[in-house]
Amino acid sequence: DAGVIQSPRHEVTEMGQEVTLRCKPISGHDYLFWYRQTMMRGLELLIYFNNNVPIDDSGMPEDRFSAKMPNASFSTLKIQPSEPRDSAVYFCASSPGPPAPQYFGAGTRLSVL
Amino acid sequence: SQQGEEDPQALSIQEGENATMNCSYKTSINNLQWYRQNSGRGLVHLILIRSNEREKHSGRLRVTLDTSKKSSSLLITASRAADTASYFCATDEGGSYIPTFGRGTSLIVHP
Numbered sequence: 001d002a003g004v005i006q007s008p009r010h011e012v013t014e015m016g017q018e019v020t021l022r023c024k025p026i027s028g029h030d031y032l033f034w035y036r037q038t039m040m041r042g043l044e045l046l047i048y049f050n051n052n053v054p055i056d057d058s059g060m061p062e063d064r065f066s067a068k069m070p071n072a073s074f075s076t077l078k079i080q081p082s083e084p085r086d087s088a089v090y091f092c093a094s095s096p097g098p099p100a101p102q103y104f105g106a107g108t109r110l111s112v113l
Numbered sequence: 114s115q116q117g118e119e120d121p122q123a124l125s126i127q128e129g130e131n132a133t134m135n136c137s138y139k140t141s142i143n144n145l146q147w148y149r150q151n152s153g154r155g156l157v158h159l160i161l162i163r164s165n166e167r168e169k170h171s172g173r174l175r176v177t178l179d180t181s182k183k184s185s186s187l188l189i190t191a192s193r194a195a196d197t198a199s200y201f202c203a204t205d206e207g208g209s210y211i212p213t214f215g216r217g218t219s220l221i222v223h224p
Contacts, residue, residue: 004155042216043156043201056211091155098210099144099163104155 006092006105014113018080021108024073025094033102034067034077035091043091049075050097082112116213117145117185117202123219132189134218136202137182145178146203146212147187156201156214159187194224 005024013019025032034046047057052069060067064083069075079086089109093102117136126132136145144163148156162169162178162185169176175188189196199219203212 043214045211045213048211093155098205098212099146099161101146101158101161102156102212104157106155107153 004092004094004103004105006090006108008108009106010109010111012111012113013082015083016081017112018078019082019086019110019112021077021090021092021110023075023077023092023105025075025092026103027073028096029094029103030097031095031102032069032075033091033093033095034075035093036088037091037107038088046077079110082110084112086110087112117204117206117215119200119202119215119218121218122216123221125221125223126192128192128194128222128224130192130222132192132196132220132222134187134200134220136185136187136204136215138204138206139183140206141180142204142206143210144205144212145185147174147176147185148201148203148214150199150201150217152198159200189220192220192222194222196220197222 007022033048037043046059047067049069067077089107091107093104095102117138120135146161147159150156160171160176162176173190178185199217201214201217203214205212
């Protein structure tokens with residue numbers, strides 16, 4: 001398996017634009033996690049899915065953030081409209097289920113100007 | 114949400130020396146995990162230790178868990194420049210079975 005695949009690797013956009021981050025989890029993993037990492041706040045769990053169903057989105061900072069998982073092999077994290085304070089590295093991770101390890105993608109570095 | 118806290122925040126050592134990082138948590142846990150993150154990369158799982166275990170080894174890594182002190186330590190023996198990375202502990206404390214990550218320890222190993 002190629003591991004967790006995220007795209008794009010880098011995204012530079014202007015404030016107010018819509019941003020869509022994409023993730024392909026490892027086949028057979030039932031859990032999918034979206035994280036945001038910044039120097040100030042560390043690694044924050046935004047939302048996680050189990051069998052394509054959102055279980056806990058309490059980490060989503062605002063209504064501007066939304067996440068979907070239309071099928072077992074694809075998930076998106078959307079920010080609309082984007083703001084400079086959304087600049088961060090966003091990670092997707094998948095797992096067979098706790099306490100099994102999470103497998104992280106390489107991340108998307110988002111810069112909102 | 115509750116999370117483990119790593120200590121120290123940063124550690125700088127010479128190649129060949131041992132590196133020890135600590136993780137403390139506040140309530141009870143079922144499992145504690147350690148991850149490594151190289152610069153510009155995602156986190157990579159290193160080792161999982163269950164609450165009924167006291168010590169686990171994996172290659173040059175040794176993890177201990179002291180539930181009475183609510184703490185864990187990660188020891189990297191005979192460090193190499195390639196061990197330069199940030200190390201995170203993740204705990205499932207507070208009754209949640211989803212682990213929460215700490216802020217990490219930044220390790221620099223000088224060749």
